[in-house]
Amino acid sequence: MQLSRDDLLTAYRIMRTIREFEERLHVEFATGDIPGFVHLYAGEEASGVGVCMHLDDRDRIASTHRGHGHCIAKGCDVDGMMAEIYGRRDGLCAGKGGSMHIADLDKGMMGANGIVGGGPPLICGAGLAAKQLGTGGVAIAFVGDGGSNQGTTFESLNLASVWNLPCIFVIENNGYAESTSSKWSIACDDAADRASGFNMPGVVVDGHDFFAVHEAAGEAIKRAREGAGPSLLECKLNRYYGHFEGDAQTYRGQDEVKKLRESRDCLALFRENVTSAGLLEGAELDAIDREALAQIDGAVTKAKTAPPPTAADLLTDVYVTY
Amino acid sequence: MSEGIRPICMPKWGLSMKEGKVAGWLVDEGDALAPGDEVIDIETEKISSAVEAADAGVLRRHVAQEGDVLPVGGLLGIVADEGVADGDIDAFVTDFQANFVPPEDDDEDSGPATETVEVAGRNIRYLTKGEGGTPAILIHGFGGDLNNWLFNHDALAARRVVHALDLPGHGSSAKDVGDGSVGFFADIVTGFADALGIEQAHLVGHSMGGAIALAVARAAPARVASITLIGSAGLGSDIDGDYLEGFIAAERRKDLKPHVEKLFSDPALVTRQLVNDLLAFKRIDGVTAALGTIREAFAPGGAQAEVMRDVAGSVPTLVIWGAGDRIIPASHADGLPDGVDCTVLDSQGHMVQMEAATEVNRLIDERLG
Amino acid sequence: MARTATYQQAINEALAQEMERDETVIVMGEDVAGGLGTDGERDAWGGPLGITKGLYGKYGDRVMDTPISESAFIGAAVGAATAGLRPVAELMFIDFMGVCFDQIFNQAAKFRYMFGGKAETPVVIRTMYGAGLRAAAQHSQCLYPVFTHIPGLKVVTPATPYDAKGLLIQAIRDNDPVIFCEHKALYTLEGDVPEEPYALPFGEANIVREGDDVSIVTLGRMVHVATEAADALSGDGIECEVVDLRTTSPMDEDTILETVENTGRLVVLDEAHPRCNMATDIAAMVCEKAFDSLKGPIKQVTAPHTPVPFADTLEDLYIPDAAAVQKAVKAVMESSK
Known part of the structure; x- marks a missing residue:
């Protein structure tokens, strides 16, 4: 898929919005105002955005506990997300889900997921529904390297293949399942190698490179839309923060993250690529940077002052009818 | 011996x-x-x-x-x-x-089985007992079925053939009730008689079934040997609209029971099984909608749409009422045209043919001759 | 007169009628048609006990065989339910919940709440439970209490063919996830079943038998054990009221409390293991809400706290029977004089 100028601006804007969202959460979480846990996506933006740039509202994604980036990439309301993370009544999930369960089914976002490997079976269902109802939609499971070792993922790869579903499994391998290296926990060289065992294409891409992700995802999604079945995409990338906020990351090398930020940052790579090719001006990108910062400022301000859920909300929304 | x-x-x-x-x-x-x-x-x-x-x-x-x-x-x-x-x-x-050998569960001989006939494109279930004579057709009321006649059917069938049918929207008959009007049901009864090759019949109607009998007598008097109207609709505009509405709306045992109790003079007769059977009927797909359609046509705004007092007496007519009928008042039996035989039974309610079966059977049997 | 059908036929008919009515209804599970990929017959099995037999012929690809991958296909049913289908997934034995429970209780059950009331997950998971077929410890359990524990799930345990059809139709039309538990010893039970489709509401217990002396509250196959015991006790002059829960979630507390208020005596009969089962749940609820109505202690009749044994002599001892119920009823009568 050829990217127009508008597409490039949009892609950059979404990546930058995710980055600002996560960097700001890193700061705000430390103040103690945010309940629970947050798992930040900073550093991985090119993956979620590179994939989701191909999607529209008929398409569905399932995410992981590190789900903020996928939510924003799939079009979830940023103010609503921030309010949700603060546990507010007008949060995207009325303050009942929080960071690990942000969802917006109208946008095709089936939820961040607190269960590692929880998403792939659901995505088989979304793919099945798209196929049965003839919507032309595809369904995409984002899975971490940890989730790639779950039985649910293996079962889902097999099911998607034998049912010939329009599903794509995107393994975001950031090198660590919590504090354990994927080099140790994944028995083969690349998680993508496993695709051959399920009779589907398996592709490894540089997850820092928006354009590489976008191109590989485009092929997989085209294949799925045409009825040719599922694919597996492994994005090799890095996270800038710990498994969760508060993780001292003693398992990481000295200056590991600092070097990654300097040399492999997906936003910097994107900027360099488009400006050196003369596709976009640096000033345009600077403007987006400022706007993203302002948007997140606004979201945080609104979230902090928004009312919490009421006692009555405790008992609602368990069932449609009971 | x-x-x-x-x-x-x-x-x-x-x-x-x-x-x-x-x-x-x-x-x-x-x-x-x-x-x-x-x-x-x-x-x-x-x-x-x-x-x-x-x-x-x-x-x-x-x-x-x-x-x-x-x-x-x-x-x-x-x-x-x-x-x-x-x-x-x-x-x-x-x-x-x-x-003595108790009847087997599946014994074909344990009693006559219901049959089905197609009338105006709808399957109509009916039960036939007895033989000979001028046939009688028993027409139940709103929300009822042919079992409403269970204390009458055998007694009346001793001297003639008697058919009891399930009206459309009721019992095991088709659930399509057309426009739900008394006229629609009258056409069904006439069509039923046609399908069974019945030239002329005694029509015995309870409640809304009485209004249907009146409508048949009005439209096709030659087909009607007599009409018997029990707690009948069609003789005045009063009716307990709350009953009709409540019967349709009730989804649970507790909600339905008080409405059904209004039908009887002795509420103890409303057993759990009776209520369960009514609920089972109401829960069949299409029934609630059918009953709603009927109510709209039959008693819009809680008043009967069709009053046919002038038809009573145009054919031999017997009217039986429970004095304490809480659904359709027994006062509708007052002042009917000359020649209409009228009996109002003390301390009886709307389901007088069940609660005072002996007396009702005797009156009808005498009348039909 | 209603036509007679078996529990198994009633379930098949409910599936067929709902598939006919609504093309978003699909059926999936291991061997629900069978024969896929073989040189032999398609629709070879219709489920391991033939419950879904014939649906493939009528509805083709809407009857989907699955690999033996309960996590994936139960999860797929859940995901599809959020995306416009009404899947009925067959978890062959309730005991297999162990390999797919996450998709049921962490995903399906919680979506609506976690997503702030903006999700509907109209999925039905049909599953076979219960002892009595010499199927041993991993194919015989009564695990409905585990599902009943989970907010967001509805749990149905029909005891008769009539209930099986009406409750399954309701389950399919319901917009919440429903665990539909079929007792494997009831599949051949016959009863009156209307041919037309009908839906029975959840949360309405059925009073199977009326009596003024002792209430027996029970569910599933045990309804028939309770009735057998009640018939025998009637000969001794003890009249039992037998209440069939029909659904454990929602549970018809009103009817339970009413029957206890009527009789003042309660026996709770549950085929599940004794800890944290329906019997303990109901006994606790009655103690809390109707203690003053009780004339004496409640008795619980349950299976023992053991896995389900294999040998027929042991399994027969394991399953609560009418004699155990009669003994409990008499004990309750004795202790409340």
């Missing part, structure tokens, strides 16, 4: 009755009986009622005792003439019990 000895057996009320429980004897051993006297109270899962004497004689023996549960056909007691020796009665009882 059984000369003059007549057994009283467990009756079969309705198609699903397999056994009944003796709730109590109403006459003592040695009492003289006239035909139609109530002899013994029987309870079933669905309903309680009395068995009445078929013949004159003396109640000689209580064979079953209060609390006993007997299968349909089981021996309850013995009626015999005064002169019959006790020893002969003993022998009769011994012989009866030795040879």
Whole structure:
């Protein structure tokens, strides 16, 4: 898929919005105002955005506990997300889900997921529904390297293949399942190698490179839309923060993250690529940077002052009818 | 040896009755009986009622005792003439019990089965009993079915063929009720008679079924030998609109029961099984919608749409009402045209043909001749 | 007169009628048609006991065989339910919940709440449960209490063919996830079943038998054990009221409390293991809400706290029977004089 100028601006804007969202959460979480846990996506933006740039509202994604980036990439309301993370009544999930369960089914976002490997079976269902109802939609499971070792993922790869579903499994391998290296926990060289065992294409891409992700995802999604079945995409990338906020990351090398930020940052790579090719001006990108910062400022301000859920909300929304 | 000895057996009320429980004897051993006297109270899962004497004689023996549960056909007691020796009665009882075989669940001979006929593109279920004579057609009311006649059908069928049908939207008939009007149902009844090759019939209608009988008599008087109107609609505009609405709206046992209790003079007759059966009917797909359509056409805004008092008397007409009818007031029986026979039974309610079956059967049977 | 059908036929008919009515209804599970990929017959099995037999012929690809991958296909049913289908997934034995429970209780059950009331997950998971077929410890359990514990799930345990059809139709039309538990010893039970489709509401217990002396509250196959015991006790002059829960979630507390208020005596009969089962749940609820109505202690009749044994002699001892119920009823009568 050829990217127009508008597409490039949009892609950059979404990546930058995710980055600002996560960097700001890193700061705000430390103040103690945010309940629970947050798992930040900073550093991985090119993956979620590179994939989701191909999607529209008929398409569905399932995410992981590190789900903020996928939510924003799939079009979830940023103010609503921030309010949700603060546990507010007008949060995207009325303050009942929080960071690990942000969802917006109208946008095709089936939820961040607190269960590692929880998403792939659901995505088989979304793919099945798209196929049965003839919507032309595809369904995409984002899975971490940890989730790639779950039985649910293996079962889902097999099911998607034998049912010939329009599903794509995107393994975001950031090198660590919590504090354990994927080099140790994944028995083969690349998680993508496993695709051959399920009779589907398996592709490894540089997850820092928006354009590489976008191109590989485009092929997989085209294949799925045409009825040719599922694919597996492994994005090799890095996270800038710990498994969760508060993780001292003693398992990481000295200056590991600092070097990654300097040399492999997906936003910097994107900027360099488009400006050196003369596709976009640096000033345009600077403007987006400022706007993203302002948007997140606004979201945080609104979230902090928004009312919490009421006692009555405790008992609602368990069932449609009971 | 059984000369003059007549057994009283467990009756079969309705198609699903397999056994009944003796709730109590109403006459003592040695009492003289006239035909139609109530002899013994029987309870079933669905309903309680009395068995009445078929013949004159003396109640000689209580064979079953209060609390006993007997299968349909089981021996309850013995009626015999005064002169019959006790020893002969003993022998009769011994012989009866030795040879009695309770009906099997699936026994084809355990009673007539319902049949289905297509009328105006709809399957109509009906049950036929008896033979010969001018046929009678029993037409139930709103929310009812052919089982509403379970205490009448056998008695009336002793002297003629009697068909009881399920109207569209009811019982096991199709659930499409057209525009739901009395005229629509009248066409169904006429079509039913056509399908069975009935030239002329006595129409016996209860409640809305009475209005339907009136509408048939108005549209096709030549097809009608007589009409019997029991707690009938079509004779005035009053009707308990809350009942109709509540009956349709009730989704649970507790909600439905109070409405059904309005039908009877004795609310104890509204057993859990009766309510469950009504709920089972209402829960079938399409029934609630059908009943809603009927209500809109039959009693929009809680008043009957069609008053046909002038039709009463245009054919031989018998009117029977329970004085305490809470659904359609018995005052509608007042001032009907000359020639209409009218009986209002004290302390009876809307389901007078069930609660005062003996008297209602006698009135109808006399009338039909 | 209603036509007679078996529990198994009633379930098949409910599936067929709902598939006919609504093309978003699909059926999936291991061997629900069978024969896929073989040289032999398609629709070879219709489920391991033939419950879904014939649906493939009528509805083709809407009857989907699955690999033996309960996590994936139960999860797929859940995901599809959020995306416009009404899947009925067959979890062959309730005991297999162990390999797919996450998709049921962490995903399906919680979506609506976690997503702030903006999700509907109209999925039905049909599953076979219960002892009595010498199927041993991993194919015989009564695990409905585990599902009943989970907010967001509805749990259905029909005891009769009539209930099986009406409750399954309701389950399919319901917009919440429903665990539909079929007792494997009831499949051949016959009863009246209307041919037309009908839906029975959840949360309405059925009073199977009326009586004024002792209430027996029970569910599933045990309804028939309770009735057998009640019939025998009637001969001894003790009249039992037998209440069939029909659904454990929602549970018809009103009917339970009413029957206890009527009789003042309660026996709770549950085929599940004794800890944290329906019997303990109901006994606790009655103690809390109707203690003053009780004339004496409640008795619980349950299976023992053991796995389900294999040998027929042991399994027969394991399953609560009418004699155990009669003994409990008499004990309750004795202790409440």
